[in-house]
Amino acid sequence: MERADLIVIGSGQGGIPLAADFAQAGRNVVLFERDVLGGSCINYGCTPSKAFLAAAHAAGRARQAENLGIHAQIRVDFPAVMQRVRSIRDSFNQSVRKRLEDAGVKIVFAEASFTGERIVTGGEVTVLAPIIVINTGTSSLIPNIPGLAKTPYLTNRSFFELKQLPPRALVIGGGYIGLELGQGLARLGSQTQIIVRGDRVLDREESEVGETLVKALERDAIEVHFNTKVEQVAYTDGSFTLTLDRQDKLQAEALLVATGRKPNTQTLNASATGVELDERGYIKIDDHFHTTCDGVYAIGDVAGQPAFTHVSWEDYRRLKAILSGEERKRSDRVLGYAVYTEPQVGRVGMSLEQAQQKGINARCVTLQMSQIARAIEWGHDLGFYRMVIDNDTDKILGATLVGYEAAEIVHVFMAIIEAGITWYLLEQSVHIHPTYGEALPSLARLLIDNNTL
Structure with missing residues (x-):
């Protein structure tokens, strides 16, 4: 030994x-x-x-x-x-x-x-x-669907070994892996359908996030099946056949399983x-x-x-x-993350619902992308910016951004929350016009107008 x-x-x-x-x-x-x-x-x-x-x-x-x-x-x-x-x-x-x-x-x-x-x-x-x-x-957590194990289904692990674009693709799962890779296949030319057991994609996020992404997926000709369970999977002659709980059948040359970890x-x-x-x-x-x-x-x-x-x-x-003897903790950080669909999702901190569940006196303001000059000019008007604040301390508790390159923009909120600064700093900031970042002070100024959309 x-x-x-x-x-x-x-x-x-x-x-x-x-x-x-x-x-x-x-x-x-x-x-x-x-x-x-x-x-x-x-x-x-x-x-x-x-x-x-x-x-x-x-x-x-x-x-x-x-x-x-x-x-x-x-x-x-x-x-x-x-x-x-x-x-x-x-x-x-x-x-x-x-x-x-x-x-x-x-x-x-x-x-x-x-x-x-x-x-x-x-x-x-x-x-x-x-x-x-x-x-x-x-x-990958693989669901126990009859017939699935005997088929050459894909997971995010095997997906990148694909050599040819499948003419048709089916995706089981409405989380970030399924949405990113599903939209990617569609944009590269595969006729894609996504199957979701519940009534929302990205069901851990605010409902408006999923609603916005579904609109984006539909623009890419992706069909999303909600409240749908796959009862059976079969594979013959290079084609998958999925039998759904309502006895409908879907067929495709590729099947991606993205149902959790x-x-x-x-x-x-x-x-x-x-x-x-x-x-x-x-x-x-x-x-x-x-x-x-x-x-x-x-x-x-x-x-x-x-x-x-x-x-x-x-x-x-x-x-x-x-x-090394220092006093650090795994909880001493501000957590942010992103979903790389288009539009992207950038998230940090708490949503309004999460804050209220913790008993915090919170409120939020929302600015639609369709109200942002740069988004209109560039044709990226699908999405929104949302900020949650603590009414008692005026500190920013979280932000949800859905829009073009939202994964980059959300870092502004991460830095402010890490520093413990109030939303007044953002309101007083002068951001460059026309940019997506320019909308962040505009978002903060909605608090002055008492506009709690």
């Missing part, structure tokens, strides 16, 4: 820098990875999906430019699109390996599991360490080291990332954290500080 100063299980975006930093500081570090280095972000998440959407949204904008008087003929070279996606992914993956090796991290390519208290075994290697960090992430803890044997899981299989941690076993920590979405790369990376920064 080997001994190390640090064991990292999983090479996600939090585990990689932590392992590298410890190794560069002269510590003996062993990293176990059962698959490819870089975790979901690099291999089948952020990196390939955004490279894919770069092409898809370019095609979509060109088609919709007819509203500006521009009539273009679009020819999509789908194999070239996907080859570019994979080349970027592979380049990033190789960079991760070089970083770890240059730092002196010992990489063990094997599935790791606990075989004792703070003892990890993977392949032929068994290691004991006083500090262990679990960063194994999540994977599950934690990668099934093979960890966490109980061998005294690490407890919750009822869904996520690792239980406290506000300092500590599990129920002394010396064992968990970061990222395997611990029930929001499934975003920037969250995992910030987990790394906080855990590194904690291990």
Whole structure:
């Protein structure tokens, strides 16, 4: 049995820098990875999906430019699109390996599991360490639909291996993965339909967010089936047939399943080291990332954290500080995130409903994109900006932005909320005309007008 100063299980975006930093500081570090280095972000998440959407949204904008008087003929070279996606992914993956090796991290390519208290075994290697960090992430949650398992359905993991554009595509799931990739396929020329069990897409967001995105999807000729359950899946002669609960049938050459995530803890044997899981299989941690076993920590979405790369990376920064004796917590941050449909969704902090549920005396103001000069001029008039404030302190509690490049604009709110500044700063600011950012002071000025839309 080997001994190390640090064991990292999983090479996600939090585990990689932590392992590298410890190794560069002269510590003996062993990293176990059962698959490819870089975790979901690099291999089948952020990196390939955004490279894919770069092409898809370019095609979509060109088609919709007819509203500006521009009539273009679009020819999509789908194999070239996907080859570019994979080349970027592979380049990033190789960079991760070089970083770890240059730092002196010992990489063990094997599935790791606990075989004792703070003892990890993977392949032929068994290691004991006083500090262990679990960063194994999540994977696709596949619904138990009769016939599905026997078909070559896609998940976000296998999606980027597509070589040819499917003439027709079906997507099960109305979350951000299903919407992003579904809209992407449609914009590249695939006839796409999305199946949603409930009555909303992005059902964790405010209802207006989903309503706006459905309008955008319809502009791309995407049909969305609400309150629909898939009863049966069959695959013959290169075509999927989905039988719905109302006995309707849908057919397509590709099927993407995007119905949620599950934690990668099934093979960890966490109980061998005294690490407890919750009822869904996520690792239980406290506000300092500590599990129920002394010396064992968990970061990222395997611990029930929001499934975003920037969250995992910030987990790394906080855990590194904690291990160095600093007083940091996983809750000492302002969380923002985005959905990369078009229009984009940018979110930070609380919605009005969330604030009121916490007993906060809150209100919100809303400005439609159709009232913003730049949006009208550029033809991006679908969406809205919304800000939530605390009436008692005048501090900004959250913001929901739906519009062109909303993922960039929302950072203004993130900085203001982090600084604890009131909405008066935004109201007094002079932003450049004509820009999308110019609308943020206008949004704040609605509070002066007592216009609580």
